Amino acid sequence: MKFPIIAYGDPVLRRKAPSIEPDEYPHIKALIDNMFETMYGAHGVGLAAPQVGLSMRLFVIDASVFSDDDASLKDFKRVFINACILDESGEEWPFNEGCLSIPEIREDVYRKQNVKLSYYDENWKHHEETFSGMAARVVQHEYDHIEGKLFTDKLSPLRKRLIEKRLNDISKGMVDVDYKMKFPAVKKGR
Numbered sequence: 415m416k417f418p419i420i421a422y423g424d425p426v427l428r429r430k431a432p433s434i435e436p437d438e439y440p441h442i443k444a445l446i447d448n449m450f451e452t453m454y455g456a457h458g459v460g461l462a463a464p465q466v467g468l469s470m471r472l473f474v475i476d477a478s479v480f481s482d483d484d485a486s487l488k489d490f491k492r493v494f495i496n497a498c499i500l501d502e503s504g505e506e507w508p509f510n511e512g513c514l515s516i517p518e519i520r521e522d523v524y525r526k527q528n529v530k531l532s533y534y535d536e537n538w539k540h541h542e543e544t545f546s547g548m549a550a551r552v553v554q555h556e557y558d559h560i561e562g563k564l565f566t567d568k569l570s571p572l573r574k575r576l577i578e579k580r581l582n583d584i585s586k587g588m589v590d591v592d593y594k595m596k597f598p599a600v601k602k603g604r
Contacts, residue, residue: 417448420466423581426468428562429562431471431562460476460477460555461473465559473556473557477491483548484548495533508524509548510522513555513564513565514593587600
């Protein structure tokens with residue numbers, strides 16, 4: 415089942431998501447499958463639970479689309495539950511990022527080259543792992559979502575002012591996308 419993706423301006427995107435316990439979500443595998451289906455339907459490489467209206471520390475990634483540039487990403491499909499960044503290191507480098515919750519806006523964002531993460535997979539197996547390059551970038555982007563942050567938060571004040579009207583238009587549903595979205599500033603019944 416594809417979920418509608420929550421658009422910029424919804425408070426759920428700004429809330430730090432709480433950790434979850436295995437017994438709280440007995441159907442978590444179905445939720446994960448639905449999140450992957452939603453992400454693929456929107457042509458994304460990552461999707462966090464807050465982006466589908468669920469305030470929980472869960473995100474999914476399939477970065478195999480970048481495997482032409484980085485062969486290590488050929489089978490990089492992962493589930494991250496209760497993720498916690500342990501360390502970020504290396505030089506910051508820019509990359510033009512976008513977000514399914516902020517369609518039609520892409521900006522250069524600087525992020526560290528490496529990130530060490532503690533997390534659980536879909537089977538509740540614990541991992542401590544270091545990601546580098548594009549894998550680290552995608553992980554950091556999705557991790558920001560469960561911390562209530564967006565890639566636009568990393569922009570300079572000038573860049574933020576320059577895209578402010580476009581961001582407000584997105585929250586009002588004034589954007590053309592080929593996937594289902596839920597817009598916070600659109601009244602029901604219209």
